[in-house]
Amino acid sequence: MKRKYIGIERKEARWGFAFTVPAILFFSVFSFYPILNALYTSMFDKRVLSLLPPNFMGLGNYTYIFTSPDFWNSIRATFVFTMGTFIPIVIFSLMVATFMVNLKSKHARGFFQIAFYTPAVISSVVAAAIWLLIFDPRGLGNQWVNAFLNTPGIDRKWLADKTMVQVSTMIVYFWKYIGYFVILFITGLSAIPPAIYEAATIDGSSKWQAFWRITLPLLKPTVVLVSIMAMLQCLKTFSTQYLFVQGGAPRAPINVITLNIYTTGIRNQRIGRASAMSIVLFLIMLIFTWLQFRFSKSEEVEY
Amino acid sequence: MEISIKRIPWASIFIWTALILVLVFTVMPLVFMLTSSFMTSRQIVRMPFSWIPETFHYDNYIKALRGNDGSWIFPRNVFNSLFVSITVAITTILIASITGYGIAKFNFRGRNLIFMMIMATMMIPFEAIMIPLYMVATGLRMQDTYAGLIVPFLVSAFGVFQMRQYLTTFPSEYLDASRVDGLGEFGIFWRIVFPNCAPVIATLGILSFRGQWDNLLWPLLVTQSEKMKTIPLYISKFAEEKLTDEGAMMAVAVIASLPMFIMFGALSKYFIGGSAVYESRKG
Structure with a gap:
């Protein structure tokens, strides 16, 4: 009897292993090996076109990138883009989500959800292409802003001015992802039991008070998580910046880290240097992911 | 009130x-x-x-x-995008579900370690490994091939995670009953477990399809010839030559968006549910 029991257990283990092995092999080759390889390569002066074996440089690539104004500019561009995108996106999507849960008509809510989400459905390259035309000097961007501010004929230089081109990339991202974040917040808001609001209403609190005193504190974990998620996404931004540069916008103001890695590694064939940049990007994102896990563990709310 | x-x-x-x-x-x-x-x-x-x-x-x-050069290459690029995205969606669904099933329903040494390792890969951004990955693809002679476009995305850690979460609650009694009835382990997976994963399969399929449909960075690295390029690359080429024709660029954009709009129209609840799933990633 005992022997047979062990047999079943072993058989189970064998099958479990068989089912998971393909994925393990896959992740080893296409995730773990590349990141270790990036770490290794970042210590060498590797250039693809060179036939000489690469020289060991130790931390040479890191000292190079951290003393190069070009890389600091990329870090600046990435952080400006991340802060300038995720803060408005979180605040606006929270506001819009609050408005939407207060809609009495279910149909209206469903309609707005779908309409706001539609830009997230198209690909980011298409989004950038559309806005490239809107930001044309004669395009809709200038027409709308000038109609709104009543300043006919002024060119805002959406793609030419170094500040405006950064704002433009933020607008594209904001437009594309607002609906996505609205839905995340609606999920969070619907999890708050209505009984709490009823109690507050009975106690004589207004909607405004209820929002600040009940909704926001209870929603804090969702806000923190959504913020970190938004930041992680913004740190990885590539398509919009790439397409804008292709379309003729100045590179320097929007030369985010990913774009710099691409240019350094693929166009200029400086593999070692690009690997060092990749490791820096990885570490930055690791810190944010760690924060995400920490918050998600400690801030869980039970109703 | x-x-x-x-x-x-x-x-x-x-x-x-x-x-x-x-x-x-x-x-x-x-x-x-x-x-x-x-x-x-x-x-x-x-x-x-x-x-x-x-x-x-x-x-x-x-x-x-x-196309601006009169090469009629765009239909081919549309086909490439469709082929790559559909293939990746299918392989992700299959591999993620079988792996998730293995982790959720089988006891074996190292199970938790394997799960943790797969989860850890979610912390590695693609952008940080694209250059070594490119060298892997070159080493495997996959540059400028469909394999090169597809293989790095065969399965996603997030997919495994979702499947595992979903299948943990799957009643083991069904599995044992099928074993008693003499169904093999693959048979159990294929006939009992897999058909019951439909909601996750839909969400995961959409997410993976969309990921590749939207992918600009990897095809930019791994393809060289015009006939292997995907839609995002075609659009970015158009943007470069933008001054030639804005209207045609928007026509390209419409064609590129049509499959997504059709899918969204038919399956909007899975799109919207799919973003809510991200939320459940906590914990």
């Missing part, structure tokens, strides 16, 4: 106004894409912009398909 009858509902007027403004902001650029795809370049940049094309200038679509 409220008893007063004649009160003007300021709050709801405010909410509706705000939501309609957001609606205008989100929808207008899409309408712009559609209408300007039927306009000549001159009409697109005319001030003020007229939202209805005077004549349906469908010539843009022919130009989009023909």
Whole structure:
């Protein structure tokens, strides 16, 4: 009897292993090996076109990138883009989500959800292409802003001015992802039991008070998580910046880290240097992911 | 709820106004894409912009398909995008579900370690490993092939995670009953477990399809010839030559968006549910 029991257990283990092995092999080759390889390569002066074996440089690539104004500019561009995108996106999507849960008509809510989400459905390259035309000097961007501010004929230089081109990339991202974040917040808001609001209403609190005193504190974990998620996404931004540069916008103001890695590694064939940049990007994102896990563990709310 | 009858509902007027403004902001650029795809370049940049094309200038679509160099390569690029995205969606569903099943329902040494390792890969951003990955692809002679476009995305850690979470609650009694009935382990997976994963399969399929449909960075690295390129690359080439033809560029954009719009129209609840799933990633 005992022997047979062990047999079943072993058989189970064998099958479990068989089912998971393909994925393990896959992740080893296409995730773990590349990141270790990036770490290794970042210590060498590797250039693809060179036939000489690469020289060991130790931390040479890191000292190079951290003393190069070009890389600091990329870090600046990435952080400006991340802060300038995720803060408005979180605040606006929270506001819009609050408005939407207060809609009495279910149909209206469903309609707005779908309409706001539609830009997230198209690909980011298409989004950038559309806005490239809107930001044309004669395009809709200038027409709308000038109609709104009543300043006919002024060119805002959406793609030419170094500040405006950064704002433009933020607008594209904001437009594309607002609906996505609205839905995340609606999920969070619907999890708050209505009984709490009823109690507050009975106690004589207004909607405004209820929002600040009940909704926001209870929603804090969702806000923190959504913020970190938004930041992680913004740190990885590539398509919009790439397409804008292709379309003729100045590179320097929007030369985010990913774009710099691409240019350094693929166009200029400086593999070692690009690997060092990749490791820096990885570490930055690791810190944010760690924060995400920490918050998600400690801030869980039970109703 | 409220008893007063004649009160003007300021709050709801405010909410509706705000939501309609957001609606205008989100929808207008899409309408712009559609209408300007039927306009000549001159009409697109005319001030003020007229939202209805005077004549349906469908010539843009022919130009989009023909390309600026007259090579007719765009249909091939559309096919590439479809082929890569569909294949990745299928493999992700299959591999993620079998791996998730293995982790959720089988006890074996190292199970938790394996799960943790797969989860850890979620912390590695693709952008940080693209260059070594490119060298792996070159080493495996996969550059400029479909394999090169597909293989790095065969399965995603997030997919494994979702499947594992879903299958943990799957009743083991069914599995044991099937074993008693003499069904093999693969048979159990394929006939009992897999068909029961439908909701996760839909979400995961959409997410993976979309990931590749939207992928610009990897095809940019791994493809060289025009005939292996995907839609995002074709668009970015158009952007470079933008001054040539705005209308054709928007026609390309419309064609590139059609499959996503059709999927979204048919399966919107899985799209929207899919983003809510991200939320459940916590914990």
